[in-house]
Amino acid sequence: MSLLEIIGAEKRFGGLRAVDGVSFSLGRGEIAGLLGPNGSGKTTLINLVSGALPLSAGEIRLGGRRISGLGRDRIARAGVARTFQLVRILPSLSLRENVMVPAVFGRKAHWGRAAERVADAALELAGLSARAALRASELTYIDQKRLELARALAAEPELLLLDEWLAGLNPTELAEGVALIRRLQGEGLAILMVEHILDAVRALCPRVVVMNSGRLIADEATEAALSDPKVIAAYLGEEADA
Structure with a gap:
């Protein structure tokens, strides 16, 4: 049974669609990477799941219960916690x-x-x-x-959202961070992690979800995604081969 279900999530800022019809699910105890180039909509999607931003369209469910439309406090009570790109203490x-x-x-x-x-x-x-x-x-x-x-x-929480939590760590700290995240996942916590350190993604995430320009372009096994021409083109800013 899925813990997190994102169904047609959309976030518009005026004429800009920062998140454009994104749908995927995450199982209980599953860890997945949320990848994409800068500006692809990853943090906006995390903000939608955590309630920091309201959806423009679509639905988000946790454990079968709709959480989109709830305040951040009620979403936290429902079992969602997160970290931020810029530390908040x-x-x-x-x-x-x-x-x-x-x-x-x-x-x-x-x-x-x-x-x-x-x-x-x-x-x-x-x-x-x-x-x-x-x-x-x-x-x-x-x-x-x-x-x-x-x-x-x-x-x-039942669901932990990590927004580039491993960024800025030296190699020793990175290894410790990877071990800690693996331990959390081993204890049954579902984790969706935004990350640019691909070695960490490979070590932790059997599956990745990839966004580009607000849209979902891949949802597959990590190694398959990282060799997918669409994903490579998104990161390199090139057109994928037909």
């Missing part, structure tokens, strides 16, 4: 306080000590437990990204 709060916020307002709405336990578990998973009392503003950029992931995990 609360710099004046400690790491634990940062992560307690989504534990309170996430899918299971924990309070008090229960919220602290959920936050501490998420920090442990992200490799930040030793610095739980540190102010978030004191973190390096890479550790801010870890904190943002911990915040997403503390919401206890």
Whole structure:
């Protein structure tokens, strides 16, 4: 049974169709890459799924329930969490306080000590437990990204949307990040990840969905997609062979 169903999703900004009739599904516990050149509509689609933007047309369902049209808070309660291209944390709060916020307002709405336990578990998973009392503003950029992931995990989602979370990592950090994402998927979390690091996509994603100019141009096994003339043309800005 599919967890996420995107049915004819469309987003218009005036005369521009940033997302143009996109349809695909993601199973429970499945991990898939969302690929495409810059400006292809990937982040706009993530924004539609998470409720940051409303659909112009189409429908999005989670676990058989329509979530398109709901507010971001209700979509988070339904089981969707995300990270952002530009890290969003609360710099004046400690790491634990940062992560307690989504534990309170996430899918299971924990309070008090229960919220602290959920936050501490998420920090442990992200490799930040030793610095739980540190102010978030004191973190390096890479550790801010870890904190943002911990915040997403503390919401206890069924679906995690990663928007270039691996970008900017050095080779050692990248290997650690890939291992962490694989562990999350192994625990049953469905993950849709926007990513430009193709080695990471190959390591993590058996399947990719590829967009170009707002449209879906491929939905297939990763290696098949990366050798697909349509996909190659989209990345290189060339016309594919007939």
